[in-house]
Amino acid sequence: xxxxxxxxxxxxxxxxxxxxxxxxxxxxxxxxxxxxxxxxxxxxxxxxxxxxxxxxxxxxxxxxxxxxxxxxxxxxxxxxxxxxxxxxxxxxxxxxxxxxxxxxxxxxxxxxxxxxxxxxxxxxxxxxxxxxxxxxxxxxxxxxxxxxxxxxxxxxxxxxxxxxxxxxxxxxxxxxxxxxxxxxxxxxxxxxxxxxxxxxxxxxxxxxxxxxxxxxxxxxxxxxxxxxxxxxxxxxxxxxxxxxxxxxxxxxxxxxxxxxxxxxxxxxxxxxxxxxxxxxxxxxxxxxxxxxxxxxxxxxxxxxxxxxxxxxxx
Amino acid sequence: xxxxxxxxxxxxxxxxxxxxxxxxxxxxxxxxxxxxxxxxxxxxxxxxxxxxxxxxxxxxxxxxxxxxxxxxxxxxxxxxxxxxxxxxxxxxxxxxxxxxxxxxxxxxxxxxxxxxxxxxxxxxxxxxxxxxxxxxxxxxxxxxxxxxxxxxxxxxxxxxxxxxxxxxxxxxxxxxxxxxxxxxxxxxxxxxxxxxxxxxxxxxxxxxxxxxxxxxxxxxxxxxxxxxxxxxxxxxxxxxxxxxxxxxxxxxxxx
Numbered sequence: 001x002x003x004x005x006x007x008x009x010x011x012x013x014x015x016x017x018x019x020x021x022x023x024x025x026x027x028x029x030x031x032x033x034x035x036x037x038x039x040x041x042x043x044x045x046x047x048x049x050x051x052x053x054x055x056x057x058x059x060x061x062x063x064x065x066x067x068x069x070x071x072x073x074x075x076x077x078x079x080x081x082x083x084x085x086x087x088x089x090x091x092x093x094x095x096x097x098x099x100x101x102x103x104x105x106x107x108x109x110x111x112x113x114x115x116x117x118x119x120x121x122x123x124x125x126x127x128x129x130x131x132x133x134x135x136x137x138x139x140x141x142x143x144x145x146x147x148x149x150x151x152x153x154x155x156x157x158x159x160x161x162x163x164x165x166x167x168x169x170x171x172x173x174x175x176x177x178x179x180x181x182x183x184x185x186x187x188x189x190x191x192x193x194x195x196x197x198x199x200x201x202x203x204x205x206x207x208x209x210x211x212x213x214x215x216x217x218x219x220x221x222x223x224x225x226x227x228x229x230x231x232x233x234x235x236x237x238x239x240x241x242x243x244x245x246x247x248x249x250x251x252x253x254x255x256x257x258x259x260x261x262x263x264x265x266x267x268x269x270x271x272x273x274x275x276x277x278x279x280x281x282x283x284x285x286x287x288x289x290x291x292x293x294x295x296x297x298x299x300x301x302x303x304x305x306x307x308x309x310x311x312x313x314x
Numbered sequence: 315x316x317x318x319x320x321x322x323x324x325x326x327x328x329x330x331x332x333x334x335x336x337x338x339x340x341x342x343x344x345x346x347x348x349x350x351x352x353x354x355x356x357x358x359x360x361x362x363x364x365x366x367x368x369x370x371x372x373x374x375x376x377x378x379x380x381x382x383x384x385x386x387x388x389x390x391x392x393x394x395x396x397x398x399x400x401x402x403x404x405x406x407x408x409x410x411x412x413x414x415x416x417x418x419x420x421x422x423x424x425x426x427x428x429x430x431x432x433x434x435x436x437x438x439x440x441x442x443x444x445x446x447x448x449x450x451x452x453x454x455x456x457x458x459x460x461x462x463x464x465x466x467x468x469x470x471x472x473x474x475x476x477x478x479x480x481x482x483x484x485x486x487x488x489x490x491x492x493x494x495x496x497x498x499x500x501x502x503x504x505x506x507x508x509x510x511x512x513x514x515x516x517x518x519x520x521x522x523x524x525x526x527x528x529x530x531x532x533x534x535x536x537x538x539x540x541x542x543x544x545x546x547x548x549x550x551x552x553x554x555x556x557x558x559x560x561x562x563x564x565x566x567x568x569x
Contacts, residue, residue, distance in 0.1 A: 011474060070481075071452070095456060095473045102443040102455075111529035112407075114439045125533060130436055131331045135339075136536050137436070143529030179452045179483040185470075186477045193475045199569060223569060241458075241494050242476030247327055247434065248349065248493040255568040266328050273538070277566045279558065280544060289544075294566075295558060296544035303551050311555040312569075 002030035004121070005086035005145075007077060007104075008048065008056075009097050010038050017196050018092045020051050020157030022150050026090050027052045027160060029121030035059055035080045035089075037066040037073055037100075041166060049164035051157060056166050057084060061173045068181045072173040074103025079171045081108060081145055088141075090119065093149035094195060105147040113139055114149035115251065117274060132247055132270035151274070152195045153253040191243065197226035199256045200272070202245055205232035206261035206283070206301060210239060215302070216260065219309040228252070230262050246271035258308075260301040264289025281305070315368030317358040318418050320429035320445070321387055322348040323380035327434050337532050338403050347383040350430025352390070352498040353491035357460055358428045359391035360496065369393045371424075373417055375410045377401050381514055388509035389501035395512070396421060400519040404436055406528035411444030416522050418449070424486055426467070431455040431490035442490040452483040455490025 004026040009016045026032045034053040036044060041058035048056055059066075059076045066073035077100060081089050089104060091097045093115045105112035118127040123140065126148055130137045141148075194200060201216050201223070216227045229239035231246055245252055247267035257275035262268060264280070264287055272278070273292070280293040281304050290296040297304055325331060329343040347355075355372070362368040372387050372395040374380045384395040398413045405413075418424060427449075432439040439455070446453035458478070459470035467485045470478045472494070501509070547554045562569045 070454075095471065098439060099455070102440050105440070106443050106447045109527075112440050113530065115437060128437065129538075130535065131325065131339075132327045132434055132437075134331045134538055135333060136538055137532055138534040138536075139530050140533045141530045146529065177484060179454060179481055181479050182468075182482050183480045184473070184477055185480070191476050195474070240476060242472055244493075256562060256566075270327065277562070277568050278541070278544075279562075285546075290546070291543050292541050293544040294541060295561065296546040297554055297558065298546060299551060299554070304555065307551045308555040308558065311552075311559045314559075 002087045003033050003085060004029040004031070005033045005035055005081055005084065005089040006053070007089060007091035007097065007100065008034045008036045008044060009092050009094060010036070010040070010044070013038070013040060013043065015044055015047060016092055016094065018152035021153065021155035022090050022092060023048070023051045023053060024158040025119055025150060025155045030087065031055070033057060033084050033086050035077055037076060045164050045166050050159055050161055052160035052162050053164050054162050055084070056164050058166065058168045060168065060170050062170065064173060064175055069175045069178050070099055070181065071103060071178045072175050073100050075107050075173045076171060077104040078107035080169060083169060086145060088145055089147045091149055093151050098149050101147050101149045108145065108147070110145055110147050111141045111143050112147045113141070116148055116150050117154050119148050119150065132266060133273045151251065151253050153198070153255070192220070192226040194226045194228055194243070194245065194250045194252050197252070197254050199223045199225035200228050200245070200252055200254045201225050201258040202228035202230060202260065202262060203233055203239070203301070204230040204259070204261035204263065205236055207233055207238055210237070213239060215305050219305055219312070222309060222312045230268055259289060259293070260305055262289050263287050264292055315362055315365050316422065316424050317362060317368065317370045318424040318427045319351065319355050319358045319370060319372050319387065319392060320414050320427065320441070321351040321355065321372050321374050321383055322433045322435070323374060323376040323383040324348045324433055324435040331537070333535050333537055337535050339535065341403070345379060345382065347386050348430050348433045350432060350434070350492055352387070353493065353495040354428030354430055354489065355387045355390050355392060356496045356498040357489070357491060358426070363391070371396065371421065373414055374398065375400060375405060375413045375519070384514050385509050388512045389506045390499055391505070393512065395514045397514055397516050398519050398522065399516055404532050406526050406530065407438045407441045407444050408528035409524065409526040411441050411448050412524040413519055413522055414445050415448035416524060417517060426486055427451070427488045428491055429488070431492045442488050446488050451486055451488050453488040453490065454481050454483065456492050457489050458492060458494035460489060460495060
């Protein structure tokens with residue numbers, strides 16, 4: 001049976017939630033080999049074996065902190081792919097995931113597809129968006145191994161308990177003259193991560209001010225949702241760009257997307273149309289968003305959202 | 315200072331895409347410069363303007379109508395352009411990177427190379443990395459802030475949850491630009507007229523003698539099924555939100 005590798009992306013010593021769905025995706029192609037870069041594989045072993053990871057590789061390089069050297073991290077994953085003979089390496093298409101998967105593919109001279117919605121190991125093909133979500137491309141990976149980043153929330157996590165073998169793999173990489181991450185500014189952070197969220201509630205320009213986003217925050221707290229903003233709201237200065245959903249912002253794929261005061265532009269839908277259920281709230285019954293959503297509420301977000309928050313508390 | 319900017323001629327994001335023959339699309343749509351590339355163009359032009367000397371050269375791999383995209387970035391201040399001509403609708407990122415690398419090397423070396431972090435047509439997100447491998451230069455993409463400090467290039471990129479990382483690398487290097495880096499200018503008429511007289515050197519891709527070793531191929535292109543009209547919930551605000559909560563919990567089971 002062939003082996004499929006998964007880059008176990010972590011943040012603050014925790015496995016990113018969407019990694020678990022990707023482990024399921026990988027398990028359809030063979031035994032799953034997890035690769036950990038932060039040196040803490042033993043800490044993650046227990047939760048990963050619940051989801052079917054049969055080998056967990058702790059990649060280390062004589063004390064080099066991979067989180068500071070993206071090129072060395074990519075090289076380490078590439079060496080892991082070769083040493084463990086995996087037929088493909090999958091990972092989360094997050095900012096860090098995309099960067100490291102791209103560097104890994106380059107180091108391996110391997111084909112790469114990022115932001116995929118599906119991967120099929122019977123013919124080694126992937127499905128991904130083209131033209132801002134207006135088309136789906138099926139791309140056949142003709143060389144092996146290949147590298148594939150998967151859009152968060154494309155696969156649900158499925159429990160599949162196995163016994164996991166923990167392996168320490170020390171390798172040699174150079175950081176001489178390398179790109180170096182010198183600092184991380186978390187000032188703008190503290191928001192719930194949009195791309196990982198199961199539920200997202202987004203405000204458009206009619207929200208009117210940054211203070212009014214509190215209305216969405218109240219509703220989001222009950223739903224354990226992340227709060228997003230449209231480009232119009234960001235360009236009006238009501239929200240930071242890190243909250244923007246759409247073509248030039250975040251690409252999200254939650255189970256539930258609630259759009260408040262959004263017109264429904266092609267560019268916005270490019271960033272959220274793969275959501276499972278879309279609910280639109282808008283005062284204008286002719287807004288294009290109503291023709292592209294699952295449920296519509298014709299009404300003022302300043303009335304509907306507080307009422308929804310109240311109804312959810314029941 | 316000599317800066318190269320790589321640009322792609324792409325269908326406007328608002329254009330309707332009609333798929334033909336399984337792996338192609340009808341090209342009779344409005345084309346624009348790839349929006350992410352425009353952030354790179356703006357940064358390059360501003361740097362040369364501030365330095366008071368230098369040249370910005372645009373390089374594009376595309377069909378002959380790509381000249382329109384090159385004219386539009388020359389109207390933004392790019393000095394001259396090179397078009398690598400191909401009639402392929404979807405060239406692989408690997409082939410495009412090889413073509414860009416070859417013409418940049420033949421034209422002369424650059425102090426910096428800017429491009430968008432991805433194109434809005436095939437959304438590959440990997441050409442900057444592949445170009446970096448071809449030219450043996452460091453690459454960072456998703457860049458929202460750029461500065462030069464001595465021999466180092468300092469950039470910032472956004473990571474999860476709104477946090478930003480600062481990265482330091484050697485110069486020359488390749489920057490994959492994204493929204494937030496700057497506000498691309500809208501050229502005024504004199505600049506547009508002046509751009510028409512600027513040079514576009516055309517090179518046939520076949521003359522570059524490069525081979526596509528991408529290791530992948532487009533097998534099929536399908537339109538995405540759009541949702542049909544939303545089910546509009548009616549009644550008083552209270553009725554509406556109560557029925558929505560019930561639907562989301564019991565029918566859709568998403569909360």
